[in-house]
Amino acid sequence: SVTLFGVVDASISGYSSTSRDLNGATFLNPFYVNKGSVKASRRELANGAYNSSRLGFRGTEDLGGGLAASFWLEAPITNDDGQTGVSTFARRSTVSLSGGFGELRLGRDYTATFWNDTVFDPFGTNGVGTNLIFTANAGFNAFNGTAATPVVGVPSVTGSNYVRTSNSIGYFLPPNLGGFYGQLQYAFSEKTKYSPGLATPDVANNSRQGRYVGGRFGYANGPLDVAIAYGSSTIGDQYYVGTTNKVNTLNLGASYDFGPVKLFGEVSRAKNKLDYETEPFLGGRPDIDLTGYLLGVTVPVGAGLIRASYSAVKYDNNQQEVLFQPRIADPKANKLAIGYVHNLSKRTALYATIARVSNKNGAALTVGGPSFVTSGGFTPKTSTGYDFGIRHAF
Amino acid sequence: SVTLFGVVDASISGYSSTSRDLNGATFLNPFYVNKGSVKASRRELANGAYNSSRLGFRGTEDLGGGLAASFWLEAPITNDDGQTGVSTFARRSTVSLSGGFGELRLGRDYTATFWNDTVFDPFGTNGVGTNLIFTANAGFNAFNGTAATPVVGVPSVTGSNYVRTSNSIGYFLPPNLGGFYGQLQYAFSEKTKYSPGLATPDVANNSRQGRYVGGRFGYANGPLDVAIAYGSSTIGDQYYVGTTNKVNTLNLGASYDFGPVKLFGEVSRAKNKLDYETEPFLGGRPDIDLTGYLLGVTVPVGAGLIRASYSAVKYDNNQQEVLFQPRIADPKANKLAIGYVHNLSKRTALYATIARVSNKNGAALTVGGPSFVTSGGFTPKTSTGYDFGIRHAF
């Protein structure tokens, strides 16, 4: 008995990101003419702006004695262009054994640390309304390591363990603990280890890269849901250089349903660390800290739901003081998003969202769509966008 | 409630394309020895020679009040070698909202202009019997722009909007209009726009490439079905060069079922245009016109169906007259195809088709399989082929 399920979500979406020339005439360059602003925009048929488009297969077998075996294979799909079918089960691919002891789950799954970023976001980290904690933490190179080389139509499962992790072993507490819930998760790096280590063949060895360790613990009862999560993701590991690059994340989220209004909140702290086997004489690369806040609200209106959120992030590059040189201000950004969902049925809904990101000090976060123009002396400022679409689940 | 459907169609198919050396001894080269002809042939297990092999998922939800939501995800598959599974939904991936007003359909779908080419072809644009209007219009570089770089096992959805278009918004008339039917379609180019335009980062900017606008209007009642379609597909757009390359298509098809015999016919006119922001002094590249005709017939014979068609295409390169230089004759080709389908049931059929293409003046259209040998002074002449296979639908 296999259940076939899915979501097709399509929207007309527009994105617009404006950079500004912040330079003016100076003593050394008295005739500088400010170049004003430049805008990169795109309008498209997008997918998954309310719920991520997907197609999946799942099932459960009762093994008797309270034991059950189950599986879950879920593919991301791009129904706007049809390019991505069931080419991967990158969203989730797990096999589980569950019973009174809880659940043991093997395969690719969400990380323990991602849950708070999405569960306590009124926009569920989908569409232009997605909170900035997600946008900043998901950012490749800037925060989460190098993205995998893209292959047309084949979503890659490598490159970042921020949202999901492959090759993981998860343990979940059983559901009958009076509202308490929790999980522990370990993901193998699956890198070859050479012993003695000097036999390691390539200089750019990446042993342990891909490893993830995390956990989450929460309490949901009546109108209250609150959870804390911690995780450590190894995004780089160089044997010969003697460095290990990790992103450690701690976040706390909560929601409270007052009935006419539901409130959401989250605080997140992530640290991109570079550990040295031998600390360099002048100190190593400083850590990069990423702190984020989220405040959200949803208001049911008949068959509809109004959603709004404010989120803000701040990078701290922990720069060392240099004599006679002004300290460069750390990048930061904030975002306001508001939207409305109209349910035609349980499975089908129409929705509209608008959002605006304001960047400062070089932060370059967008609502989606094209990147800011940064060449030619332009600095990223505001990014705005909208989604107007339909979500159909089956 | 999801419906799983599909077609597995396999055939033993053979293709043979013969080029001829049309040169002879000349005044300048009196000892030239004609090289005769050279044949490129292949025999294979093919798929989709009667009906395109596919696997799909579709469903409809009744929303009440005459409204319905539906989805359709259909993958092309290659059951002869198993290389292409459900890696894409390149055949169709749409979500629809329908009601008394008609149907609004979002996603990847057939273009309005393609329908007449396939509906009024006795061979349904499948296998060696496929009509030449399709073959010539589908031709990459020669007519429809550059093909996407192939990725093993992942059908590409980019490169041409001749048959289907991604990121489209379609509107369909409701079915209860006394036989009249129709559709309008717009597909986003999804290219980034820079403002001011001079900020456009790459020289080979392709803004608006991929855009498609089209419509189709028809009448089907009793034995008669007739439809006209027009569409414009942007296949190239260079901001700095100031050129836009479009293919505009107009076609008209009809079929009439006399009972013992059903007749088919189509006329198609497509124009590959290069628009210049500033017209070059000596004139730009002339348009390439492609005109095609199709005449077809099917004859039911018990559980079987005899199918035959004659199609012809003619390119017009609109060359400018050059003094003292003979005008190069425009390429043209015609095709004869005949076949038989034997239905073992509604879902399963055996079939056989043979076909022959005759090329003139450099046209190089084949029935399928290997391309003509054109190097070494050879000119493409005839291409012949056969399909002998089984189609099973589920």
Next chain:
Amino acid sequence: SVTLFGVVDASISGYSSTSRDLNGATFLNPFYVNKGSVKASRRELANGAYNSSRLGFRGTEDLGGGLAASFWLEAPITNDDGQTGVSTFARRSTVSLSGGFGELRLGRDYTATFWNDTVFDPFGTNGVGTNLIFTANAGFNAFNGTAATPVVGVPSVTGSNYVRTSNSIGYFLPPNLGGFYGQLQYAFSEKTKYSPGLATPDVANNSRQGRYVGGRFGYANGPLDVAIAYGSSTIGDQYYVGTTNKVNTLNLGASYDFGPVKLFGEVSRAKNKLDYETEPFLGGRPDIDLTGYLLGVTVPVGAGLIRASYSAVKYDNNQQEVLFQPRIADPKANKLAIGYVHNLSKRTALYATIARVSNKNGAALTVGGPSFVTSGGFTPKTSTGYDFGIRHAF
């Protein structure tokens, strides 16, 4: 009526391959210090260590009169990392017509010669327990030609016809022959043929590469099952060089179920041949012979099954004698595997397997996981591994 079926099999698996420095001080290099041994190891979440993970669609239509049409589309999946979804039907993709005459099957299917290697292996050629006949015959370059260039998440169907072959036509005897069964199989190379051959455009022409011809004939009745198979696979074919490279395989396997114990055995002989249109003056490349033996046993224990096997392979490079030069000993290897399967239900099982391969004279076969370190004067010796996992079928 489509049946959706599959297997999700996940295991914690470890592999360790140790190479040793077999060199010592010599007259020419009296101060050589032996470098000892070097180990390459990996621990991972693996898939398919008991049964290959898969997702498939199949169905049958009764056509009346004893005739039936059926299809089978089966995708390999990697549920440990989710990277491979239903991107291909590389495991099997066939359409069949069957009746009193037997079955005609078109598409991608197991080769006739592979069956004995897997049916008579207690470990079914899955996991670390896989017999060495499989490991050695599946070896690319070393025996079966060049592997296809990998594409992320898209299993390739080209490169070797050892396990399966694409574009094949198979005939199977009907099932009612008093225990006798059999099959014949032919797979098209699908390469373009040029006539005259000198028109062949590329020097590295590979016409006929990919062709497979084979058959299998057996008898299964009561406790006995015995089968013999022969096949010839063309792995290379160069028109201008005038060489054809084939692997010809003959194998014989049997099993006998005594009740408390079931015994398995197989003998396999494969020959990698290079045929020359014009035999080189000093003789061509000698054939490479690969001989393999397998002895296995399974013992049911309540809801469980103990499995054990011993397998051995020997390469014969058929080197020519060279005067005053010692003959290089031919590579060989043997393997011992033992495991236990505990059935929680018909569909769900827990399993554990351990295995050890011993290599001699340069053979480099592993139980899986990382390759031996061979650079720096190291010679492959032992490879050990374990699987500990769960298999859930649906």
